[in-house]
Amino acid sequence: MRFALAVGTFLILVIHGVILYNQFSHKWEVHQIAYFNQAKAMAKGDAERASLEARSPRIEQTVVADFGETRVDRCITCHIAADDPRFATYQQPLKTHPYSTAMGDVQKNGKWERRHKFSEFGCTVCHDGQGRGLSPRDAHGEDEYWPDPLLGAATQENWRKDFVPMLRGKEYLEANCAQCHTGASFSGTPTVRRGMELFYASNCYGCHRIEGLSDGTIGPDLTEVGRKFKIDYIYARIKDPKSILATSIMPRFNMLSDPDIKALVVFLKSRKGKNFSETEMDRYRLRATGGAELVQAHIKPVAINPAQMAKQGEQLVLDRACTACHKLGAKDGAIAPDLSFEGLLKTPAWLEAHFRNPRSTMADSIMPAFRFTEDEFKAMTAYLSGLKAAPALPSPEATYKALCLRCHGDKGNGLGPIAEHLDPSPRDFTKAAFMNSKPMDRLVASVRKGVEGTSMPAWEKLLDENQAKAVLGYIQTAFVKEPRQEPKARAVPAVNPVASSPESIARGEATFLNRCTGCHGRKGDGKGPNALDILPKPRNLRNNLFMAGVGDPRLFESILYGVQGTAMPSWIDYGLSNNDVGDLVNFLRNFNPKPKGGQNAGTI
Amino acid sequence: MAVSRRRMLAWITGTGLVGSGVLSAISNFVFIKPRATYGQPQRFSIGKPDDYPAGTRIALDARRICVVREGNRIAAVSTTCTHLGCIVGLADTGFACPCHGSRFDSDGTVTGGPAPRPLPWYKITLAPNGEIEVDKDTEITPGSYLTL
Ligand code: FES
Numbered sequence: 001m002r003f004a005l006a007v008g009t010f011l012i013l014v015i016h017g018v019i020l021y022n023q024f025s026h027k028w029e030v031h032q033i034a035y036f037n038q039a040k041a042m043a044k045g046d047a048e049r050a051s052l053e054a055r056s057p058r059i060e061q062t063v064v065a066d067f068g069e070t071r072v073d074r075c076i077t078c079h080i081a082a083d084d085p086r087f088a089t090y091q092q093p094l095k096t097h098p099y100s101t102a103m104g105d106v107q108k109n110g111k112w113e114r115r116h117k118f119s120e121f122g123c124t125v126c127h128d129g130q131g132r133g134l135s136p137r138d139a140h141g142e143d144e145y146w147p148d149p150l151l152g153a154a155t156q157e158n159w160r161k162d163f164v165p166m167l168r169g170k171e172y173l174e175a176n177c178a179q180c181h182t183g184a185s186f187s188g189t190p191t192v193r194r195g196m197e198l199f200y201a202s203n204c205y206g207c208h209r210i211e212g213l214s215d216g217t218i219g220p221d222l223t224e225v226g227r228k229f230k231i232d233y234i235y236a237r238i239k240d241p242k243s244i245l246a247t248s249i250m251p252r253f254n255m256l257s258d259p260d261i262k263a264l265v266v267f268l269k270s271r272k273g274k275n276f277s278e279t280e281m282d283r284y285r286l287r288a289t290g291g292a293e294l295v296q297a298h299i300k301p302v303a304i305n306p307a308q309m310a311k312q313g314e315q316l317v318l319d320r321a322c323t324a325c326h327k328l329g330a331k332d333g334a335i336a337p338d339l340s341f342e343g344l345l346k347t348p349a350w351l352e353a354h355f356r357n358p359r360s361t362m363a364d365s366i367m368p369a370f371r372f373t374e375d376e377f378k379a380m381t382a383y384l385s386g387l388k389a390a391p392a393l394p395s396p397e398a399t400y401k402a403l404c405l406r407c408h409g410d411k412g413n414g415l416g417p418i419a420e421h422l423d424p425s426p427r428d429f430t431k432a433a434f435m436n437s438k439p440m441d442r443l444v445a446s447v448r449k450g451v452e453g454t455s456m457p458a459w460e461k462l463l464d465e466n467q468a469k470a471v472l473g474y475i476q477t478a479f480v481k482e483p484r485q486e487p488k489a490r491a492v493p494a495v496n497p498v499a500s501s502p503e504s505i506a507r508g509e510a511t512f513l514n515r516c517t518g519c520h521g522r523k524g525d526g527k528g529p530n531a532l533d534i535l536p537k538p539r540n541l542r543n544n545l546f547m548a549g550v551g552d553p554r555l556f557e558s559i560l561y562g563v564q565g566t567a568m569p570s571w572i573d574y575g576l577s578n579n580d581v582g583d584l585v586n587f588l589r590n591f592n593p594k595p596k597g598g599q600n601a602g603t604i
Numbered sequence: 605m606a607v608s609r610r611r612m613l614a615w616i617t618g619t620g621l622v623g624s625g626v627l628s629a630i631s632n633f634v635f636i637k638p639r640a641t642y643g644q645p646q647r648f649s650i651g652k653p654d655d656y657p658a659g660t661r662i663a664l665d666a667r668r669i670c671v672v673r674e675g676n677r678i679a680a681v682s683t684t685c686t687h688l689g690c691i692v693g694l695a696d697t698g699f700a701c702p703c704h705g706s707r708f709d710s711d712g713t714v715t716g717g718p719a720p721r722p723l724p725w726y727k728i729t730l731a732p733n734g735e736i737e738v739d740k741d742t743e744i745t746p747g748s749y750l751t752l
Binding site: 003005006008010019020058061072084113114 | 610613614616617619620621623624627628630631634635639640642643644645647648649651652729730731732733734735742
């Protein structure tokens with residue numbers, strides 16, 4: 001007890017002493033004294049010497065009120081000679097801030113005059129860093145949790161080492177120049193400008209929103225990205241999105257070189273919500289004109305020559321980063337379907353509609369609607385619909401690998417490389433109950449005709465009836481692993497026996513609310529409260545392309561007898577009659593208006 | 605042994621308590637005054653002498669000073685009324701306060717109204733970068749100019 005008391009009081013004494021001692025040995029005082037002494041030696045007259053004599057070290061600060069939030073800028077406390085031209089050759093921190101015509105400084109009578117006066121701009125407006133800090137580490141913002149470390153020179157110790165060489169350099173300062181100098185004619189921010197061009201050219205705008213610049217909704221809003229995130233983080237998210245967030249669906253833009261990524265990072269770092277120089281009117285004008293004009297102002301629209309359509313389309317597909325997501329020949333973005341033989345799978349009309357508005361042809365597509373010109377859409381369509389070279393398919397196994405694996409996976413479990421980006425998910429072939437509950441005709445039809453409203457294409461131009469059966473045979477032995485049993489035909493009506501009427505729809509709705517919403521959701525979009533725990537996910541019944549593609553018998557069968565290998569139960573066991581199901585089908589059909597064009601719209 | 609240990613501990617405890625007490629007293633003097641406040645700094649630059657042509661009196665309301673230039677002599681006079689702290693305006697005869705009518709001549713001497721003291725003059729120096737620096741922390745005798 002006494003011992004603890006002794007140690008305790010002694011410790012308090014020591015800590016107290018250390019704190020007090022620290023108050024008398026600030027680095028900045030040392031720098032200021034060094035400055036005063038050297039300035040005294042350089043002083044021209046007694047008056048100057050006397051005024052230096054009278055000065056003692058103290059915290060110098062500028063309060064900058066004109067740029068965003070009021071900043072307290074104490075950098076001059078250490079960099080006390082920043083505006084003293086006699087110290088141009090000294091070491092930091094006692095070095096004169098360089099003068100340069102690029103920054104608008106002018107020479108008058110042999111003396112430099114600054115355009116950006118420290119008394120008006122402070123230091124952090126351009127350099128970032130933490131203006132209030134008084135130790136180099138604090139002031140330069142090297143602390144792990146400070147989002148705006150000093151730009152241009154310092155690299156934080158906790159930054160990703162592999163990016164560090166790309167993260168140094170004065171170009172990053174441009175992000176702050178661009179806070180005020182937003183004019184397209186301003187020559188001081190070439191990197192920001194290049195980054196902005198890339199933002200449009202690489203289709204970043206398709207997924208991301210930046211207020212006044214773009215309105216994508218798939219990815220995070222980047223309006224304030226420069227205020228919230230550090231340079232190395234933004235860099236890593238572009239260079240290798242999954243290294244930051246394992247579930248990120250952002251593509252790796254492999255066609256971007258490191259300097260390109262750097263330009264994008266500098267551009268993004270310059271987006272801090274409100275730029276000082278943008279007026280509300282500017283922002284309104286940008287909002288009002290929306291995307292297309294802006295996109296076309298940044299990526300030069302390609303003048304399409306009718307004779308060269310397909311050729312120019314090919315170049316566009318390459319330039320506009322399509323392979324960041326899609327596979328096309330040797331290039332594979334590993335996110336979206338293979339386009340290598342698109343001409344065999346899709347009609348030109350479908351392709352063009354899909355370009356313009358992907359969801360018009362694929363209800364839950366994540367593909368953004370890009371803002372290209374009509375001619376560009378036509379050229380790209382011409383190119384893709386010309387891709388009619390069928391891949392070599394020597395065996396059923398090779399066929400599976402070439403056509404099915406990307407979605408259904410090498411284990412046939414529906415978890416192919418791009419499966420996570422597809423909605424609905426690809427079918428899991430290891431669920432024998434499902435495979436053996438469907439007649440061969442239906443399976444073959446799915447392979448050859450595709451499934452409307454989903455990513456399953458119609459392979460009929462590549463596979464004839466026998467080849468389709470052979471692939472299904474391969475799937476049966478390799479993945480289903482149970483001998484094929486042809487299911488007994490079930491008794492379902494060929495057409496809905498209940499005529500659609502408001503009363504029938506109301507009865508169907510009541511049944512739907514009672515029985516179906518737990519999984520399919522109140523809206524029928526497949527997002528009910530139980531949906532999270534269920535694989536495959538419950539069907540989106542608002543996918544009107546799919547709903548139009550399935551006939552009444554199939555809806556009746558699925559509802560009455562359930563879907564084996566999924567969570568859909570057999571409702572006949574719970575007392576639903578043919579008439580109840582008829583009401584349900586009328587209700588479902590009622591909220592699914594006729595679609596405009598499905599993937600087979602041109603062929604059927 | 606036991607006694608000497610007890611004594612030793614008592615001694616350490618005593619030193620700790622007394623030492624901390626003394627340091628606390630010193631700390632009071634050191635920490636009682638803030639090193640920096642968040643207001644505008646009291647020493648600041650007001651630009652080049654060329655911005656103030658000879659014979660002008662220019663009031664910088666944000667800084668609450670009036671820069672007086674006569675020939676190649678320059679000075680900074682406070683424009684904070686010594687009565688209740690309003691900003692005094694420039695008048696033909698010097699300065700005039702809008703609130704309760706204090707009047708000052710061009711040197712800041714009170715010529716009328718409730719103001720109890722003349723307007724102070726601030727120290728002014730020429731910084732190495734060629735700009736004029738005003739130090740509002742240091743008052744100087746009215747009428748002393750800086751010769752450029
Ligand atoms: S404050 Fe100026 S006269 Fe009262």
